[in-house]
Amino acid sequence: MASAPTTSTAGRKPVKPEHQQASPLKALWRIVTHIDRSKINAWQALRNMVGVIAPLIVGYALGMPRGGLAMASGALNVSYSDGSDPYRQRAKRMLASTAWCSIAVLLGGLTAHSNALAIVLATLWAFSAGMLVALGSTAADVGVISTVVLLVYSAQPLTPYQALQAAALALCGGLLQIALSVALWPVRRYEPERRALATLYFELVRVATRPAEATSAPPATREIAQAHEALSGLATDMSLSALRYRSLLSQAERIRLSLSTLARLRSRLARENAFHPAIATLDQYRANAANLLGTIANSLLSGKEIHLETDRLVLGIALGAQLGRTPSEAPQNFANAALRDVKFQADALDGQLRAAIDLTRNATPAGAAEFEKREASQPLWLRFTSRVATLRANLNLRSAAFRHAIRLTISIALGDALGRMLHPYRAYWIPMTIVLVLKPEFAVTFSRGVLRIAGTLLGLLLATALFHFLPIHTATEIVLIGLFTFFARWIGPANYGIFGVAISALIVMLISITGVAPKELIAARGINTMIGGAFALAAYAVWPTWERNRVPDLFAALLDAYRQSLRSITRKLLDPASASARERERTRQAARTARSNLETSIERLAAEPGISASQLAQANAMLASSHRFAHAMIALEAGIPQAEAAAPRLEFGAFGDAAERTLQLLSAKLRGERVTERVFPDLREAYLRFTQTTDPRLERYAFVNVEADRMTNSLNTLREQIFAWQRGLTAQSGKDANN
Numbered sequence: 001m002a003s004a005p006t007t008s009t010a011g012r013k014p015v016k017p018e019h020q021q022a023s024p025l026k027a028l029w030r031i032v033t034h035i036d037r038s039k040i041n042a043w044q045a046l047r048n049m050v051g052v053i054a055p056l057i058v059g060y061a062l063g064m065p066r067g068g069l070a071m072a073s074g075a076l077n078v079s080y081s082d083g084s085d086p087y088r089q090r091a092k093r094m095l096a097s098t099a100w101c102s103i104a105v106l107l108g109g110l111t112a113h114s115n116a117l118a119i120v121l122a123t124l125w126a127f128s129a130g131m132l133v134a135l136g137s138t139a140a141d142v143g144v145i146s147t148v149v150l151l152v153y154s155a156q157p158l159t160p161y162q163a164l165q166a167a168a169l170a171l172c173g174g175l176l177q178i179a180l181s182v183a184l185w186p187v188r189r190y191e192p193e194r195r196a197l198a199t200l201y202f203e204l205v206r207v208a209t210r211p212a213e214a215t216s217a218p219p220a221t222r223e224i225a226q227a228h229e230a231l232s233g234l235a236t237d238m239s240l241s242a243l244r245y246r247s248l249l250s251q252a253e254r255i256r257l258s259l260s261t262l263a264r265l266r267s268r269l270a271r272e273n274a275f276h277p278a279i280a281t282l283d284q285y286r287a288n289a290a291n292l293l294g295t296i297a298n299s300l301l302s303g304k305e306i307h308l309e310t311d312r313l314v315l316g317i318a319l320g321a322q323l324g325r326t327p328s329e330a331p332q333n334f335a336n337a338a339l340r341d342v343k344f345q346a347d348a349l350d351g352q353l354r355a356a357i358d359l360t361r362n363a364t365p366a367g368a369a370e371f372e373k374r375e376a377s378q379p380l381w382l383r384f385t386s387r388v389a390t391l392r393a394n395l396n397l398r399s400a401a402f403r404h405a406i407r408l409t410i411s412i413a414l415g416d417a418l419g420r421m422l423h424p425y426r427a428y429w430i431p432m433t434i435v436l437v438l439k440p441e442f443a444v445t446f447s448r449g450v451l452r453i454a455g456t457l458l459g460l461l462l463a464t465a466l467f468h469f470l471p472i473h474t475a476t477e478i479v480l481i482g483l484f485t486f487f488a489r490w491i492g493p494a495n496y497g498i499f500g501v502a503i504s505a506l507i508v509m510l511i512s513i514t515g516v517a518p519k520e521l522i523a524a525r526g527i528n529t530m531i532g533g534a535f536a537l538a539a540y541a542v543w544p545t546w547e548r549n550r551v552p553d554l555f556a557a558l559l560d561a562y563r564q565s566l567r568s569i570t571r572k573l574l575d576p577a578s579a580s581a582r583e584r585e586r587t588r589q590a591a592r593t594a595r596s597n598l599e600t601s602i603e604r605l606a607a608e609p610g611i612s613a614s615q616l617a618q619a620n621a622m623l624a625s626s627h628r629f630a631h632a633m634i635a636l637e638a639g640i641p642q643a644e645a646a647a648p649r650l651e652f653g654a655f656g657d658a659a660e661r662t663l664q665l666l667s668a669k670l671r672g673e674r675v676t677e678r679v680f681p682d683l684r685e686a687y688l689r690f691t692q693t694t695d696p697r698l699e700r701y702a703f704v705n706v707e708a709d710r711m712t713n714s715l716n717t718l719r720e721q722i723f724a725w726q727r728g729l730t731a732q733s734g735k736d737a738n739n
Contacts, residue, residue: 031447035494041084044181045490048079051177053482056513060474069513070166072481074173077101077145079489084192087182089232093138094181098174100146105170108153109163118154119416122431125150126412130405133440134394147435151416151428193245194300196230199223200252201297201356207259208290211267218630220256225592227252244359248300251356255293258349261635262286265342268706278339285346292353296360400545404440411438411539415532422528429525433532440545448496449537455500456529460522462501463508474513481509504529547605551619552729554598555722556670558626561591562633563663569637570656573704584637591630598623615728622721629714632707655708658686662715666722680719687712 052072059068081097083090104125111118129143149170158166200223207219227249262282269276394401411434419430437452439445470476484506492499504525511521565587572584602619605611658681669675691705 031443032450032497033495035498037494039493040491041493042490044082044084045486045488047180047183048075048082048177048489049482049486051075051079051173051180052485053478054176055173056478056481060478065474065513067165067169069510070169071173071176073510074098074101074105074170075177076173076485077149077170078174078177079485080145081141082177082181082489084195087192089229091178091182093142094174094178097142097145098171098178100142101149101174102167102171104146104150105153106163106167108150109156109158109166110160112154112157115417115420119413119420122147122151122154122416123409123413126435127405127409129435130408131391131394131401133404134391134399134401144435147412148428148432151412151431151435155420155425155427190245191303193230194303196227197245197248197252198297198300200227200249201293201300204252204255204259205290205293205297207256207263208286208293211263218256218627218634219260220252221592221595224249224253224256225589225596228589248356248359251352251359255349255352255356257634257637258345258352259286259289260631261345262342262349264631264635265338265345268338269342272338278342282342289349289353292357296356299360400440400550403543403545404438407539407543408435408438411535415535418531418535419528423524426521426524426528429528430532430535433529434536434539437533437536438539442540442544442547445540446537449533451495451497452500453530453533455497456504457526459501459504459506460508460526463505464522466505467512472512477509477513481506481513484509547601548611548615548729551598551601551605552670552672552725554594554601555622555626556667558591558594558598559663559667559670561587561594562626562629563660563667565591566633566656566663567660569633570653570660573636574653574656595626595630618721618725618728622718622725625714625718625721629711629718632710632714635710636704636707652690652704652708655683655686655690658683659711659715662719666715666719669722669726677719677723683712683715 052075055068055071055075056065057068059065059071062068078094078097078101081094083093107121108118111121125147129140129147132139132143153166200220203220203223210219231245231249263286266279266282266286269279269282396402412431415431415434416427419427423429433452433456437445437449439448466472466480484502488499488502488506492502508521508525565584568584568587602616602623605616605619661681662683665675665680687708690708
């Protein structure tokens with residue numbers, strides 16, 4: 001019957017300049033009142049509701065209400081691990097939650113006889129749950145949910161037989177919830193994967209027609225990352241259907257590169273000559289590509305067979321050919337070089353679109369034998385040791401996860417002890433609120449604290465009104481439990497305050513169904529929730545983990561990821577035979593993750609007290625410069641097939657080394673190492689040495705020259721910004737020390 005959190009994975013948007021002027025109070029208010037509509041899922045809420053009320057109905061019919069309640073509480077706890085991601089991935093997560101919650105029920109019931117033993121167990125469990133933050137949001141949520149369950153059952157002394165029985169019932173409830181969640185697996189097995197791919201192809205429709213933006217994140221970054229996550233469960237599925245979806249994702253990534261390059265080439269043509277005749281043809285070609293991509297997306301979303309007239313494909317080929325017949329007067333000017341690049345990218349995009357259409361139209365991908373199979377997932381022991389290594393690396397005070405674990409451990413120990421002193425039979429209220437409110441980040445902790453307290457009070461008032469005005473009977477209580485479960489799982493994930501209202505009323509109903517008078521619970525729960533919320537906020541205020549301290553490390557991680565990605569691209573450019581497509585894919589994915597983490601951190605930075613508009617503007621400017629560098633890498637990779645015909649000279653290797661060294665030094669500077677500007681390589685000089693060895697009028701070198709120039713400019717700008725950022729932090733630290 002625990003109230004567990006929803007995963008805080010609200011859809012993120014790129015950090016916008018207007019956020020720079022927002023005060024911390026306004027930024028925090030924006031977080032508190034934000035409703036993430038992408039988290040609203042009525043079907044998911046309906047099946048979660050069925051999983052909770054079905055055991056109650058059966059238990060009531062068999063005269064075993066407490067058994068039904070134990071099973072229903074197990075189903076409720078596991079429902080917080082439900083989602084709309086791929087079935088295999090979802091089932092594994094829910095099974096882990098079921099197992100840990102069942103263990104928590106068993107250990108909680110066995111230790112409830114001794115306050116000292118129960119507090120020690122809760123303290124150790126809280127530390128483990130806090131450290132799980134280092135392994136990602138899924139592991140962190142399982143840690144929070146299981147901690148809540150442990151706290152609830154450690155306040156209810158049970159005999160060993162009763163504890164085993166309660167754990168078994170909770171296990172059955174969790175398994176029931178899993179069965180409902182994956183019930184359609186046999187007939188709609190790939191539905192989540194199709195939905196993720198459709199979302200990606202719809203985003204590519206927008207990419208095909210909008211202009212290039214050098215200071216924003218590379219287009220479709222979030223959608224590609226989500227598609228990768230959705231299809232990760234197919235890593236070991238070697239069926240032709242699974243290969244088909246993997247191939248569609250591969251084609252989407254290649255299409256994204258081609259579309260981005262075409263958008264930039266159009267911008268360059270327009271800067272040279274806004275009335276160039278090729279611009280109108282290129283716009284028509286991109287619009288036709290958008291139409292084809294929309295057809296693919298609609299087919300993936302609807303599940304219907306694709307019906308596409310060949311006219312669109314023929315039109316694309318004709319427009320591409322027309323682009324190749326639009327030369328300027330001078331045979332070796334910039335416009336002609338750009339047009340050759342346009343023709344090359346258009347030809348590549350035509351082939352990619354044809355492949356994507358064939359894959360979408362056919363249940364079995366054409367030529368599946370030629371597709372490269374995805375590398376098998378790591379063995380279990382290797383995954384386990386890598387997670388242990390991650391946890392070990394975070395066992396120090398520099399780690400936000402370790403600081404959070406210590407903060408949570410101390411708070412739970414004190415809160416549990418206080419709860420047992422104030423309410424021996426409901427001791428879990430205070431520590432449960434602490435574990436639900438206390439998070440590693442300032443903005444999330446304080447927004448959750450406000451929403452948890454306000455939501456609980458409103459929920460308790462709602463429960464009071466229901467008990468006062470409605471004739472309460474067991475059947476009525478089960479109906480109300482179903483309604484509140486539905487609202488908690490339907491709208492609750494979109495806003496934590498709404499979740500708090502629904503879950504508070506739900507818990508009162510669950511407890512009242514056992515025969516406990518609800519009026520005895522409502523006032524005490526309200527008071528203890530306020531105590532627990534205040535306790536969590538005070539604990540964070542005493543030892544905060546400021547986002548301003550996390551931003552440099554996250555930025556350094558992003559630059560490290562870009563350095564690895566640049567190295568793999570450079571290797572492909574200089575020696576195509578020795579390069580690995582898998583290596584480039586791995587580094588791209590790492591860069592996406594690092595970029596997403598940094599953007600989220602900068603969004604939260606705006607809600608912190610003490611952050612000035614100028615500091616936020618600096619962070620956003622640094623992010624924009626890094627985006628510009630990422631765009632240059634994307635363009636460089638998109639031109640790799642063209643480069644194979646005439647590989648750049650060895651001087652490009654020297655330029656690549658200088659760029660990598662610059663990224664390495666910038667990362668070290670962000671991490672607090674003593675790095676002076678004198679040790680940086682002269683990137684502009686390396687660029688000039690490279691370009692002076694080639695004829696800039698020759699189109700086979702033009703794309704490399706242009707992107708190398710953009711890399712040089714963005715990295716030099718980023719270096720100036722990072723040094724200014726660090727000087728500002730040093731000055732701020734000096735002021736804080738003097739105060």
